[in-house]
Amino acid sequence: xxxxxxxxxxxxxxxxxxSANAASDKVNWKLAxxxxxxxxxxxxxxxxxxxxxxxMSGGDFVIKIDAVNKHKAAFGVMDMVKLGQYDMxxxxxxxxxxxxxxxxLFTTMPFGMNAFEQYAWFYYGGGMALMEKSYEKHGMxxxxxxxxxxxxxxxxxxxxxxxxxxxxxxxxxxGFAGEIFAKLGCAVTNIAPGELYTSLERGTIDALxxxxxxxxxxxxxxxxxxxxxxxxxxxxTELQFLVNKAKFDKLSNKNxxxxxxxxxxxxxxxxxxxxxxxxxxxxxxxxxxxNIKVMTFPKPVMDAMRKANxxxxxxxxxxxAEFKSVVESQQAYMKKAxxxxxxxxxxxxxxxx
Amino acid sequence: xxxxxxxxxxxxxxxxxxSANAASDKVNWKLAxxxxxxxxxxxxxxxxxxxxxxxMSGGDFVIKIDAVNKHKAAFGVMDMVKLGQYDMxxxxxxxxxxxxxxxxLFTTMPFGMNAFEQYAWFYYGGGMALMEKSYEKHGMxxxxxxxxxxxxxxxxxxxxxxxxxxxxxxxxxxGFAGEIFAKLGCAVTNIAPGELYTSLERGTIDALxxxxxxxxxxxxxxxxxxxxxxxxxxxxTELQFLVNKAKFDKLSNKNxxxxxxxxxxxxxxxxxxxxxxxxxxxxxxxxxxxNIKVMTFPKPVMDAMRKANxxxxxxxxxxxAEFKSVVESQQAYMKKAxxxxxxxxxxxxxxxx
Numbered sequence: 001x002x003x004x005x006x007x008x009x010x011x012x013x014x015x016x017x018x019s020a021n022a023a024s025d026k027v028n029w030k031l032a033x034x035x036x037x038x039x040x041x042x043x044x045x046x047x048x049x050x051x052x053x054x055x056m057s058g059g060d061f062v063i064k065i066d067a068v069n070k071h072k073a074a075f076g077v078m079d080m081v082k083l084g085q086y087d088m089x090x091x092x093x094x095x096x097x098x099x100x101x102x103x104x105l106f107t108t109m110p111f112g113m114n115a116f117e118q119y120a121w122f123y124y125g126g127g128m129a130l131m132e133k134s135y136e137k138h139g140m141x142x143x144x145x146x147x148x149x150x151x152x153x154x155x156x157x158x159x160x161x162x163x164x165x166x167x168x169x170x171x172x173x174x175g176f177a178g179e180i181f182a183k184l185g186c187a188v189t190n191i192a193p194g195e196l197y198t199s200l201e202r203g204t205i206d207a208l209x210x211x212x213x214x215x216x217x218x219x220x221x222x223x224x225x226x227x228x229x230x231x232x233x234x235x236x237t238e239l240q241f242l243v244n245k246a247k248f249d250k251l252s253n254k255n256x257x258x259x260x261x262x263x264x265x266x267x268x269x270x271x272x273x274x275x276x277x278x279x280x281x282x283x284x285x286x287x288x289x290x291n292i293k294v295m296t297f298p299k300p301v302m303d304a305m306r307k308a309n310x311x312x313x314x315x316x317x318x319x320x321a322e323f324k325s326v327v328e329s330q331q332a333y334m335k336k337a338x339x340x341x342x343x344x345x346x347x348x349x350x351x352x353x
Numbered sequence: 354x355x356x357x358x359x360x361x362x363x364x365x366x367x368x369x370x371x372s373a374n375a376a377s378d379k380v381n382w383k384l385a386x387x388x389x390x391x392x393x394x395x396x397x398x399x400x401x402x403x404x405x406x407x408x409m410s411g412g413d414f415v416i417k418i419d420a421v422n423k424h425k426a427a428f429g430v431m432d433m434v435k436l437g438q439y440d441m442x443x444x445x446x447x448x449x450x451x452x453x454x455x456x457x458l459f460t461t462m463p464f465g466m467n468a469f470e471q472y473a474w475f476y477y478g479g480g481m482a483l484m485e486k487s488y489e490k491h492g493m494x495x496x497x498x499x500x501x502x503x504x505x506x507x508x509x510x511x512x513x514x515x516x517x518x519x520x521x522x523x524x525x526x527x528g529f530a531g532e533i534f535a536k537l538g539c540a541v542t543n544i545a546p547g548e549l550y551t552s553l554e555r556g557t558i559d560a561l562x563x564x565x566x567x568x569x570x571x572x573x574x575x576x577x578x579x580x581x582x583x584x585x586x587x588x589x590t591e592l593q594f595l596v597n598k599a600k601f602d603k604l605s606n607k608n609x610x611x612x613x614x615x616x617x618x619x620x621x622x623x624x625x626x627x628x629x630x631x632x633x634x635x636x637x638x639x640x641x642x643x644n645i646k647v648m649t650f651p652k653p654v655m656d657a658m659r660k661a662n663x664x665x666x667x668x669x670x671x672x673x674a675e676f677k678s679v680v681e682s683q684q685a686y687m688k689k690a691x692x693x694x695x696x697x698x699x700x701x702x703x704x705x706x
Contacts, residue, residue: 055610056409111705114698116502116628123622124629149469150697213693230700257408261618268621269476275469275690276477278697283689294696296704336636337628341702343647344503344565344631345467347583349691349699351649352464 025060027255029087029247034074034095037067041214041273042239045146046090049241049266056258063088081242082139088243090145094175101316102134102323105330106142108151108237110177110309113330115147115236115271116345117337122238125333130326141248143263145239146270149278153229153297154209155200155221160229160297163304172196172208176312177233183308184301193219200224209233213285214277222285222292230296232305239270378413380608382440382600387427387448390420394567394626395592398499399443402594402619409611416441434595435492441596443498447528454669455487455676458683459495461504461590463530463662466683468500468589468624469698470690475591478686483679494601496616498592499623502631506582506650507562508553508574513582513650516657525549525561529665530586536661537654546572553577562586566638567630575638575645583649585658592623 031050035042050063066086068074077089078096094107106127113121121127122144135142154173160166167185178188191199191208199205201224210216212231222228241263248256285292297305317324384403388395403416419439421427430442431449447460459480466474474480475497488495507526513519520538531541544552544561552558554577563569565584575581594616601609638645650658670677 052610052614056607056614058605058607114701116625117632119625120629120632123625150701152697212697228696230696230704232701232704235701252411254409254411257405261405261409261614265614265618265621268618272469272472272476275693276473279470279473279686279690279693282693282696286692294700296700302704333632337632338702339639340566340628340632340635342706343581343583343635344505346699346702347647347649348467348503348585348588349694350703351583351585351655353695 025057025252025255027057027061027251029061029063031063031065031088031090032071032073032077032080032086033065033067033090034077034092035068035090037069039215041270041277042090042146043067044273045239045266045270048269049262052262052265053258056262057255061255061258078138078140078242081244084244084247086244087247088241090239090241092237093142093240097175100134100138101320102326104176105323105326106131106134106238106240108234109313109327109330110180110233111306112235113334113337114341115149117334117341118236118238119144119147119268120337121330121333125337126329127333130329134322134326135242136245139245141243141245143241143243143260144267145241145263146267146274147239148211148215148234148237148274149271150212150231151234151237152209152212152216152231153233154207155216155225156207156227156229156295157200157203157225158206159227159293159295160301162298163301166301169207170205172199172205173233176309177209179312180233180305180308183311184304197221197224211237212274212278213282214274214280217281217285222289226289226291227293227295230294232297232302239267241267378410378605378608380410380414380604382414382416384416384418384441384443385424385426385430385433385439386418386420386443387430387445388421388443390422394623394630395443395499396420397626398592398619398623401622402615405615405618406611409615410608414608414611431491431493431595434597437597437600439597440600441594443592443594445590446495446593450528453487453491454673455679457529458676458679459484459487459591459593461587462666462680462683463533463586463588464659465588466687466690467694468502470687470694471589471591472497472500472621473690474683474686478690479682480686483682487675487679488595489598492598494596494598496594496596496613497620498594498616499620499627500592501564501568501587501590501627502624503565503584504587504590505562505565505569505584506586507560508569508578509560509580509582509648510553510556510578511559512580512646512648513654515651516654519654522560523558525552525558526586529662530562532665533586533658533661536664537657550574550577564590565627565631566635567627567633570634570638575642579642579644580646580648583647585650585655592620594620 033046046065053061053063075095077091080086081089092107094104097104131142170187172189172191173181174190182188196208197220313327317327386399399418406414406416428448430444433439434442445460447457450457484495523540525542525544526534527543535541549561550573666680670680
């Protein structure tokens with residue numbers, strides 16, 4: 001009896017060692033993304049994050065990725081993560097401004113920070129704490145999910161010479177920037193991505209914005225709209241990883257750190273990947289379509305857009321103290337950051353043309 | 354006997370399970386860095402990398418960091434890693450150009466790529482493969498170890514109005530840029546960091562370059578040299594993690610990936626950290642010392658520096674096919690990248706002054 005007890009205890013102890021290791025670390029998660037299964041560089045960032053998590057955990061932490069064709073809810077990612085239908089998501093925070101206007105601010109703002117400035121604000125200027133607070137009430141954590149860098153102002157069939165040229169102009173431009181164009185007299189519309197090329201070709205719309213050369217080139221807009229305007233409205237569009245709070249809190253410390261670091265790396269990488277895609281695509285576009293003209297909106301147009309933006313921000317700030325405090329944090333940070341950007345990165349490019 | 358054998362086997366099996374887990378993953382490494390124990394943001398990048406590795410491995414992979422006061426060989430890091438005295442190091446590749454000129458190219462080049470462009474070249478433009486090849490013959494792997502972003506052209510006690518003002522100018526400026534200034538008639542010297550302030554104050558030197566506002570401010574140069582020149586010579590200084598090849602190859606796949614991702618993240622983070630430090634320091638300097646003048650070298654001076662750089666690069670390229678092929682890869686990438694930088698990031702800052 002004594003001997004059998006000893007054997008029994010040893011077997012039990014042994015299996016406890018094995019199962020403790022196994023039980024504590026085996027994690028199977030599902031991620032919903034707002035994109036189709038292949039939309040570089042967005043989907044590459046998600047795949048790369050999941051692969052890093054898998055490899056760094058020795059295969060113990062597996063994240064299955066569902067594209068929009070599976071879950072059918074491109075703009076429902078936040079809700080699905082909140083309800084725990086998915087453990088995490090990859091999306092853009094400004095898609096949810098109807099649900100909570102402050103969320104808009106964690107993507108990008110017209111005339112706002114560029115990517116360097118914005119990452120510095122997130123990680124060293126208090127931005128992460130503000131974002132965490134804003135998402136906490138929705139039962140989730142939010143992390144930077146990849147930056148597009150500077151977005152272009154869009155493809156126009158005709159040159160914009162004055163504010164008058166905006167009156168009645170039919171343009172596809174969503175979000176806050178769309179509201180600005182609407183204030184200036186544009187007929188702002190939203191059109192499904194698959195119909196954009198035909199709409200622009202047939203004159204259903206006169207102009208549209210998409211992202212930048214890297215993601216625009218496959219849409220073909222450069223073949224039918226010769227004016228490519230420089231950016232003002234999305235200087236540093238940051239995507240988001242959203243993670244269900246209760247699910248994240250249940251992870252081991254090791255897996256929390258693996259996930260956190262993989263998301264952070266994938267986000268930075270996406271910024272660099274998109275830079276490379278844009279450099280390569282722009283090289284091709286300007287070689288194959290030498291008549292494309294890179295334009296900047298005339299100063300009176302830029303000034304009017306800036307004024308409209310300031311008014312819209314003031315309206316939202318008047319409605320919400322939380323919105324106001326995040327905007328003020330961003331504006332204060334941008335003021336000091338831009339002075340450094342100007343004497344640093346900007347001067348170098350200016351003097352080496 | 355039989356019972357004892359069973360117990361013995363179970364104990365053996367049990368301890369094998371435990372020791373297999375332990376033996377495969379317990380790693381204790383030592384890292385030598387070229388810096389003192391506290392030199393933000395360089396040392397923060399190393400500490401943060403080691404902490405990520407520790408936490409993501411659940412404490413199994415520990416990296417002990419030795420500063421220069423311990424190993425006494427700031428510029429011996431590469432040799433110590435090569436010989437396996439240290440498993441890895443944190444240093445700057447251009448410190449080793451005397452050993453192998455091609456290594457210079459993986460840090461930064463005068464009139465070269467900025468940080469965005471250079472990371473895109475490393476990760477998406479073939480740079481990593483070229484760097485791996487150049488370091489393979491030295492028995493090690495090399496990984497980006499943190500970027501300073503744009504470095505400033507330095508602090509000058511007198512304004513540089515023409516090329517004549519460079520003749521006989523006593524300046525502390527190391528490396529390739531020092532050779533350029535020497536070609537233009539400067540008396541280029543190297544002085545230990547601790548003696549720089551006094552040398553500048555007493556006129557032993559007339560000018561010096563350090564890094565940028567974030568790292569310059571604690572040196573105090575702004576108190577005694579009122580002309581702060583914009584950058585040209587180190588537009589994207591990338592530090593390096595060097596890893597002994599045999600040691601890295603022996604790591605488990607899991608630990609390889611943990612180390613790789615931690616280094617990559619720490620490098621990106623350092624760039625953003627240094628941006629924040631510079632934005633904050635520049636804000637303080639220009640408020641407290643309003644007489645500081647931000648200057649750009651006159652065009653004839655910039656043109657002469659550019660010509661001298663081109664000549665030096667041609668000389669090195671004539672001596673080494675490897676140097677030539679890396680330079681050509683960088684220059685081709687920069688050409689297409691700069692066109693995108695110009696219509697993207699640059700135009701935005703220009704039009705929002």
